[in-house]
Amino acid sequence: MEVKEKLRVDKYLWAIRLFKTRSQAADACDNGKVKLQGSNIKASKSVNIGDVFDVKAEGRKWVIRVTGLLEKRAAYPEAIKNYEDITPPEELDVVKFQAASFQTGKRLSKVGRPTKRDLRDIRGFMGDE
Secondary structure, eight states, rough: OOOOOOHHHHHHHHHHHHSSHOOOOOOOHHTOOOEETTTOHHHHHHHOOOOEEEOOOTTTEEEEEEEEEOOOOHHHHHHHHEEEOOOOOHHHEEEEEEHHOOSSSSTTTSSSSSHHHHHHHHHHHHTTO
């Protein structure tokens, strides 16, 4: 596979499957969630082999080292060959705790407002039929 000399950070992060869409990767760069050597970078920054990025994705923090350049999005087994996950173990524990409290917007089962069936059972129990 032929690889260009210049590859944008947002395109690279999308290709190695850290973000679902390229626009999400670009937004993360613009919002300061992607850092190179501790400083914020723009989505148009070029990626080089050996660069170390700190990436805050949804519910997870990554520290990755670039081992290969991937221009197009590939299958997961192929994508993981192009970076090395060097996230410290103590940060993984913190991320797991944060991920457990991450809200998806969906109501947990049997928590919150009663369903129609629950309301019928309550009315039947209370004698309001």
